[in-house]
Amino acid sequence: SYELTQPLSVSVALGQTARITCGGNNIGSKNVHWYQQKPGQAPVLVIYRDSNRPSGIPERFSGSNSGNTATLTISRAQAGDEADYYCQVWDSSTANVFGTGTKVTVL
Amino acid sequence: QVQLQESGPGLVKPSQTLSLTCTVSGGSISSGDYYWSWIRQPPGKGLEWIGYIYYSGSTYYNPSLKSRVTISVDTSKNQFSLKLSSVTAADTAVYYCARVVRWQYYFDYWGQGTLVTVSS
Numbered sequence: 678s679y680e681l682t683q684p685l686s687v688s689v690a691l692g693q694t695a696r697i698t699c700g701g702n703n704i705g706s707k708n709v710h711w712y713q714q715k716p717g718q719a720p721v722l723v724i725y726r727d728s729n730r731p732s733g734i735p736e737r738f739s740g741s742n743s744g745n746t747a748t749l750t751i752s753r754a755q756a757g758d759e760a761d762y763y764c765q766v767w768d769s770s771t772a773n774v775f776g777t778g779t780k781v782t783v784l
Numbered sequence: 785q786v787q788l789q790e791s792g793p794g795l796v797k798p799s800q801t802l803s804l805t806c807t808v809s810g811g812s813i814s815s816g817d818y819y820w821s822w823i824r825q826p827p828g829k830g831l832e833w834i835g836y837i838y839y840s841g842s843t844y845y846n847p848s849l850k851s852r853v854t855i856s857v858d859t860s861k862n863q864f865s866l867k868l869s870s871v872t873a874a875d876t877a878v879y880y881c882a883r884v885v886r887w888q889y890y891f892d893y894w895g896q897g898t899l900v901t902v903s904s
Binding site for chain 2: 678708710712718719720721722725726731763765766767771772773774775776777778
């Protein structure tokens with residue numbers, strides 16, 4: 678079965694750049710989507726198909742995907758960006774797969 | 785703006801069947817551009833995809849849950865439903881319904897989620 682691995686936590690200073698990785702075998706050949714989940718709330722789509730932002734998502738959120746790693750980048754981090762972040766792909770053998778999740782802390 | 789709302793019992797006894805319904809508003813469940821999905825999240829843990837259904841009734845389930853899961857759709861009510869049989873404490877989770885963009889497989893709208901506890 679296909680697996681996606683994320684770091685358990687990432688810390689970033691206020692106003693600086695956070696990078697959250699999502700590792701998977703040849704993930705660069707797949708479309709990667711990213712979700713933000715704040716405590717007690719449902720996940721929100723922040724990036725789809727590697728690097729596309731839905732309407733209403735700030736330009737500070739960007740994504741890339743190559744080789745065995747996809748990356749979600751949060752520029753000029755704000756206190757409101759503190760949340761759990763999940764990557765997700767569709768795999769032909771496993772169907773929908775979510776990453777293990779990364780807790781982002783803004784210092 | 786599409787909205788999804790989960791409903792159903794918050795407490796289910798072990799070995800019984802968990803049943804939830806998702807009501808869609810602001811859009812038609814019969815749109816050919818989307819699938820309709822269930823995802824769950826045990827307390828303090830990550831997201832697990834359960835399955836999805838197309839308005840025609842075609843389904844696709846998580847292989848790890850397939851033997852216990854049934855998802856159905858009622859287009860006349862703009863609703864879809866989840867049944868999970870033979871539940872145990874491990875099925876205790878927040879259950880979300882969500883819309884999936886067809887062929888792209890990302891979840892663009894989510895319900896607020898509903899906590900289901902499995903306990904006697």
